[in-house]
Amino acid sequence: MGHASGDKLLQAVAGRLTKGIRGADTACRCGGDEFVVLLSEVDSPNIATTLAVELGWRLSEPYLIDGHSIHIAVSVGVAVYPGDGQTFDDLMKQADIAMYRAKGTGHSLSITELPKEDVARRKSPIRPPEER
Numbered sequence: 001m002g003h004a005s006g007d008k009l010l011q012a013v014a015g016r017l018t019k020g021i022r023g024a025d026t027a028c029r030c031g032g033d034e035f036v037v038l039l040s041e042v043d044s045p046n047i048a049t050t051l052a053v054e055l056g057w058r059l060s061e062p063y064l065i066d067g068h069s070i071h072i073a074v075s076v077g078v079a080v081y082p083g084d085g086q087t088f089d090d091l092m093k094q095a096d097i098a099m100y101r102a103k104g105t106g107h108s109l110s111i112t113e114l115p116k117e118d119v120a121r122r123k124s125p126i127r128p129p130e131e132r
Contacts, residue, residue: 001068008065013072020055034099036092045080052076075102 010029017027017035026038037055042048056074063070077099079085084094 001066005066005068009063009070009072012063012065013059016058016061017055020058021051036095042080045078045083048078048080052078075099077102 079094
């Protein structure tokens with residue numbers, strides 16, 4: 001399909017990503033096929049996790065690029081201040097670790113730190129919105 005189609009796919013992913021977040025939040029591409037979403041004013045780690053699940057499903061929907069239906073695999077890592085780190089670099093590192101853990105386990109979402117009851121509940125497979 002070529003570089004031009006790849007660029008269009010990245011733009012489509014970015015479009016879906018920015019439509020799925022609040023106005024006060026920030027989304028950016030940090031390299032290759034990796035994106036970062038910074039959530040401001042999050043009262044609970046559950047809010048970040050819920051948004052990550054929603055974004056994962058939104059981004060996993062097929063893309064129509066140059067007449068081709070393209071399906072992508074989405075892996076999401078979540079890190080929440082202050083439990084996962086005190087600095088931007090610490091949070092990025094923890095989110096990156098969580099993302100690679102998600103990729104390695106075949107799941108679409110990995111969370112670095114949550115209360116034990118939340119971790120136990122989230123180990124079950126993530127269901128699409130229509131099944132909730």
